[in-house]
Amino acid sequence: AQKVTQAQTEISVVEKEDVTLDCVYETRDTTYYLFWYKQPPSGELVFLIRRNSFDEQNEISGRYSWNFQKSTSSFNFTITASQVVDSAVYFCALIPNQAGTALIFGKGTTLSVSS
């Protein structure tokens, strides 16, 4: 089965706290791509990152970092020193094989950051 699981439905933090959003994926393919998208209150989804299955290097972009571990089929997303503007729904997604193009999304995690 090709599937993405985001076990955390909602997370609430206070500004400046660090927060990690979990993502676990399932696929039998050896080549696949993982993504994170953000859906702010305005509604449109915004691409954050793409990672292919052969690249397990962690990535950092400003306050955002991603930890990809094939051994546990996880692709977790950490926001450091969270801000109110980080409040959004975050989706993890998978393209399960080299030929596919359609994203399989998880159910999303709603992050609320209060001041």
Added chain:
Amino acid sequence: DSGVTQTPKHLITATGQRVTLRCSPRSGDLSVYWYQQSLDQGLQFLIQYYNGEERAKGNILERFSAQQFPDLHSELNLSSLELGDSALYFCASSVELAGRGTGELFFGEGSRLTVL
């Protein structure tokens, strides 16, 4: 602003009716995707068009159809509407590399359909 335009933003209609949702992709993007977002199903891929031709099909009902026109805009037609079709319908366009999608999609703001 993603550069993807969807109309209408909101639509209220009755069961049994037919509606058309319209999408203009980003300039230069040949691929258009349609997704449905609902509370119970989450984000579900419906269909993809590439340069006027259907490329991939997801969980699209037979009552739904789509097409992409020569100017690359796309329309999603929903007919014999049921209460359960109430959802947010997103269009997205993408950068293509060697004719394949990268997964980096640019989403429109969505069309919120309410079926009463």
